[in-house]
Amino acid sequence: MNAAPVSQPVSPMGAGPGSVPVLRAERLAKAFGGVSVLSDISLDIRPGEIHAVIGENGAGKSTLMRLLSGYLRPSEGALWMDGAPIAFQGPADAQAAGIALVHQEILLAEALSVTENIFIGRELGGFGRLDERAMREAAAAQLAEVGCKVSPRARVGDISLANRQLVQIAKALLGTHRVVIFDEPTAVLTHDEVDPLLDIIVKLKQRGVAILYISHRLDEVERLADRVTVLRDGRMVGTYDAEGLTPHRMASLMVGREFASLYPARVARDIAGPVLEIAHAQVPGFVHDVSLTLHKGEILGLAGMIGAGRTELFEGLLGLRPASFGAVRLYGKPAHFASPAQAAAAGIGYLTEDRKGKGLLLGERLAPNLTLAALDRVHPLAGLDLAREGQLLERAVASYDIRLRSRDARAGQLSGGNQQKLLLAKVMLNEPSILVIDEPTRGIDIANKSQIYAFIQSLVREGRSCIVISSEMQELIGLCDRILVMRSGRINGELSGDAMTESNVALHATSSSAAHEKTSGRNAHG
Amino acid sequence: MADLAAAPPRAEPGWSIGWGDAGPFLALAALIAIGFLVNPDFLSANNIANVVTRSAFIAIIAIGATFVISSGGLDLSVGSMAAFITGVMILFMNWVAPSVGTAAIPLGMAVALVTGIACGLMNGAIVTLGRIEPFIATLGTMGIFRALITYMSDGGTVAIDRSLRDAYRPVYFGDVLGVPIPILVSLAVALVAAYVLYRTRYGRRCVAVGANEDVARYSGISVARVRTMAFVIQGACVAIAAICYVPRLGAATPTTGLLWELQVITAVVIGGTALRGGRGRIWGTVAGAVILEFIANLMVLSDFVSEYLVAAVQGVIIIIAMLIQRMSKR
């Protein structure tokens, strides 16, 4: 290890007011029901710095952030603000002290409008009367600031996950703050939505706000951070100056050993005839006349920005929302799926992008979650085979590297990334021959990402086929044989081989002038 | 971006009634049309006035229930609370009447309001401090209020003093420019309630608590306080309804308000408020209360149904009204 931990806090920004930490944590520890999750964590955050916190899934990052912002109370240790000890009874206290948290999981009331959500608890207006206009205008401004294009009047339940994340950020940023904590704010955002957000973060920093930033996208960390704190298994590895800390080095610090490469080497495979053909798909309001073909053994990528309609296309295909098709063919035969159950029976698995709302029963234990979509397969007899279920869970925990502190945990108590792995294991339990993965690595740490990529590759090697919907361009480029780029409900371009570059994807995702075209480089599959 | 186009702008709830909320009014219109076909007398001014006046109690109580339900609660005690408040009010008025004369009436009204608020506070406290499922908590207080009125009346009738009867009568039977007073009162209550629910901070928070308790709590809202307040509003509304009710029959009995809670909840739900909270519709609730009363009226005015089957037909109509309400949402 050549980047030595910074033992004595030194300002990365040079001298100035920044040298007095706004917020300081001293030997924090947190245990849930006797299970220790964090121990001996000390760090400080200074005005005008971006302090990144990284670590593997389940390392304790989110837990630490909740301790700092009053959502949880530490089991041990103390917090100091401006040099004075402070204890928060709840998030409201921390907010009053100027600490805002953007949650990893979306925490909004779906039944309410965007404006209402943003202003819950601090509505504008005098004498009891609400000032709707002022709130709407402020909300619109705030949304514009974070680059969110939804109407302030829209119901949160009706907007996409990515937009919900932006609304949540807009909500957190309302008002003035001294410390803003971002817990994986970009996990659900595409390339083009990330930039405006990072700009805002830099702006906040320039205003002297202290920023805590968590992300598994280490390139972002490299770009933004002044200092980086690394957690592993609930303990501090250390706090480092960001200078000269490469993503590769960060990854190695996180996992505690030398980290190899992210994307598995491409292996030549036979990509055979079509397995799934969709012609003239229409999903009212979202998808307009989309046709695509997936081949046996192929990894087909679907790129696009928020609202491109990728998710809706497949929700329509599975009978989860109203849709019509010119034709759907499975292995050459006409097919129609009225429900995900029918699709599953036909060998199509779908992993939702919304793990909290549509993927997992957060209050349930892990085994029932794992087997929920494959009950008939796992339990062929009338009664449940709990022993078998237990084994399956063991196997899933091992093969997907799900990290849990307690076997008795509820799904909602897993860290975000571990929830995602559980969800993947759940979908795979049906052994689909065609797998549609919507945002496969959302919130997954870098080591596990490479595992998931290897896993997807092993699937197609077995002759299965895979559609990957992803907001991470590199992921698509590194993994896919072919990429379709969607824009405003239409396919706006197809890329393969060397033509799969970030700039090409971005071009087709944003520009309407780039008419639907097929661009393939030399190394097209073969 | 597609986004702006994608989310269809929804009408803001408020004074004006948006299209998406037209359901209960459509159901009401359909019912009135059927009523007219069945018996033209249905639309006689007299009948309409009677029915709407009658619906005032349920409407006023249901307006309170709109707060409780949209905040994620439920109050089963309203019917027996109404009986209890009526009893307390009458006993009080009878007690002071000999010394203060008809001034007993306004005093009695004040006592009723205070009693209602206290009852609501009790419900709210049990639900929030005791952290007991509202269904169970208010089922408990329902028994308590019902027993208290039975006790107060010795199981019989608590009747208002003759000397007050005539002075008080106009509160139910009187009218202003031809509009019966209970209708005016319920309109006033609805206006105030709509203002509070749609236009004030409290209303916003009430719905937020019902929509997602965690979000509300983390946004610094005192969930317990908001919920308790909703029960207090409910108590006040029950008191207002009781105040209008007393002059009608001039008495409280152990059967006063029996099963009103079911009618109240039905009115609220038919009106478009979500039973799981997070959405409240004051005018819809009022329409719901009127619908229920019209259905009952229609049963009597039509000659089709054997007296034994009235409840069945009512059940069917309620389900159909909900279907109309539901369909108009697409």
Added chain:
Amino acid sequence: MADLAAAPPRAEPGWSIGWGDAGPFLALAALIAIGFLVNPDFLSANNIANVVTRSAFIAIIAIGATFVISSGGLDLSVGSMAAFITGVMILFMNWVAPSVGTAAIPLGMAVALVTGIACGLMNGAIVTLGRIEPFIATLGTMGIFRALITYMSDGGTVAIDRSLRDAYRPVYFGDVLGVPIPILVSLAVALVAAYVLYRTRYGRRCVAVGANEDVARYSGISVARVRTMAFVIQGACVAIAAICYVPRLGAATPTTGLLWELQVITAVVIGGTALRGGRGRIWGTVAGAVILEFIANLMVLSDFVSEYLVAAVQGVIIIIAMLIQRMSKR
């Protein structure tokens, strides 16, 4: 965030009763202790047997309700459905008795079961196909069933034929090795139900639908089918309760089963099932039903309370039982 609020890990529900679910049993124990202090006869074998036997009806129906409620539904029609099924069963038995003699009894039981299942199917269809709030849908069918029994009985009584009375009597009054038959029946129903809810695919799906409808849908579960099935189970349970009920009262009247729905829901909730779905506790429900019956029994055996105030004391005890239940969860 749900996980912040999430409860600490709880023991696996199942045959054995975990610690976290001990609440209703603690409340029951507390009640029995109080009962003994109030009147030592409370613990006489005879009294205990009576009370537990009696609680069988509500327990059996409430076991069905545990399915409906944990799948996110609610059924208000159970009481009038019980009356209706009883009526159908008795009419049928009386009709065939002249030709088949006491074989009318098993035939009648079969008819009751089929009727119950049909009623449940109807409730389920209205809720799932009609997409109507279960509260309203079953309030509607509650009226329908109630009217049908009123119609069938001409407003009076449908009584079982004398010739069948004695043959049927043992179903309620008989015992096996000293254990009254209704207790055995309800234990059997509870065992089967616990198996279905905790140990079958259907049970998993039922709770999943109640916990999060979207997750269930995305997991390939037919939400409508699971919900409908829960109502069907409820109907079958009501039928079983009715079958045990007939010999006790020997008749169905328009007031049979009145307000049972409230008792049933109370038993389910006291037992630890979440009223908003996603968590069902069969043994808790059984304990809840026994608790309610013990409370009523205590009211009869104690002499403290004015007859008028019985309902109030019951209300208070229910709230306290919930508090005990709640507290044991910390």
Added chain:
Amino acid sequence: AEKKIIAVSIPAADHGWTAGVVYHANAAAKEINKAFPDIEVIVKTSPSASAQVSAIEDLSATRKLDALVILPHSSEELTTPVKAIKDKGSFITVVDRGLNDPKIQDLYVAGDNIAVGFNTAKFLVEKMGGKGNLVVLRGIPTVIDDERIKGFQDGIKGSDLKILDIQYANWNSDEAFKLMQDYLAKYPQIDAVWANDDDMLLGVLEAIKQSGRKEIKFALGGNGMKEIIAKVMAGDAVTPVETPYPPSMIKTAIYLTAAHFAGHAPVRGSFKLDAPLITKANAAEYYFPDSPF
């Protein structure tokens, strides 16, 4: 000597008449417990038939009942359970609503529901010259209600009195008020109203008063509620008569049962209270200003 225990099981006070029953039962208990040191009267109310079955089971499971005085919620449902008590050797007094098997009872005290309907009908036939339009409000669907209606229908048989409408108002004054409003809206000409219980009559009178309609010659009830008796005493034109169905019959029954033990005189048999018309002439005899009913 051992105390003789008399258990009294009655419906809970759910409307005026039953409230009267509870009042008189409690009063009887108090008086007898005081007057006869070796008799103990225990009163229990139950809100439904099945609760009543439970209550008598509970009472007999925990004490030896020397006598049970019962006003059954409904006849069918209580027959078997009361028989079980009888088989344990208790003296059984049945009040008002009879059991299916009269052999069970040692003593029966009741009003005459058929007569309540019949006498009212006869009065109307006579006063209205045998013709006119009637509307009727009935109570909770039960045997009593049925009997009254049946008696009434028998009473108008052969006359030209026509029942325009008959609906349930559940012995509840609010529901009766609404129902009467609706009758008034529906029928332009109503000559007389019969509510088969005085609770309902109160609502009916209020609705008529509000409508201002003058053609209604009679509005009659039944049961002998003190407010209505007062009207009869005052010579009210619309409600000039009343039929008694006094809730105090429970007190009569309890006293008779106590007499069986205290008086060493057997009191077995049937005791049917008449339901003669109460008119201005004899109303005072039926007026109990202190009763809640």
